[in-house]
Amino acid sequence: MKKSYIVMSVLSLLVVGIISRAFILNEGIKVFLLIFLLVGSGLGLLRIFVNNSIKKMKGKSLKTKILFFAVLLGIGLPIQSVFRTKVLYTMNPEYLKGNIFMLVSGMIIMTIFFGFMKNKLSGNEKSSNDKTDLEAV
Numbered sequence: 001m002k003k004s005y006i007v008m009s010v011l012s013l014l015v016v017g018i019i020s021r022a023f024i025l026n027e028g029i030k031v032f033l034l035i036f037l038l039v040g041s042g043l044g045l046l047r048i049f050v051n052n053s054i055k056k057m058k059g060k061s062l063k064t065k066i067l068f069f070a071v072l073l074g075i076g077l078p079i080q081s082v083f084r085t086k087v088l089y090t091m092n093p094e095y096l097k098g099n100i101f102m103l104v105s106g107m108i109i110m111t112i113f114f115g116f117m118k119n120k121l122s123g124n125e126k127s128s129n130d131k132t133d134l135e136a137v
Contacts, residue, residue, distance in 0.1 A: 004112045004115070004116075005112070005116065007108070007112065008108070008109055008112040008113060008116075011105045011108055011109050012109060014105065015037060015102065015105050015106075015109070018033065018098065018101070018102070019033050019034065019037070022098075028095075029094075029095045029098055029099070032091075032095055032098075032099050033098060033099065033102050036099040036100075036102040036103045036106070037102045037103075037105070037106045038106070039103060039106070040102060040103040040104060040105060040106020040107045040110075041106040041107070041109070041110045042106075043103070043106070043107050044106060044107040044108070044109070044110030044111045044114075045110055045114070047107065047111060048110070048111060048114050050072065053068065
């Protein structure tokens with residue numbers, strides 16, 4: 001089993017455990033944990049989209065590349081600034097650790113999951129039926 005799958009499995013178990021604990025103990029952070037997990041998952045998907053778009057930039061004109069990054073920064077920086085000032089700075093400090101953990105976990109889980117799905121759908125992974133070099137001899 002690959003290390004990335006182990007990381008995804010452990011993070012998924014931790015996320016489920018933390019959210020379950022919050023709901024069982026009826027903590028005030030439970031809604032924030034779900035929201036930050038969703039935001040983190042969305043950021044993970046956004047990261048995959050941007051990386052794929054950058055890979056497709058090879059061979060494009062310089063104007064297209066500059067326009068892409070200008071739009072990316074023009075949208076991303078204001079959203080980041082608003083998120084930091086309106087959400088993170090105004091949040092109860094007791095909730096910050098758990099919420100940041102959920103945000104980062106959502107990003108990592110989605111990145112690994114979609115990498116896994118990409119490999120599965122493209123057939124890059126060897127199936128258990130494939131013969132190894134030793135079996136072929």
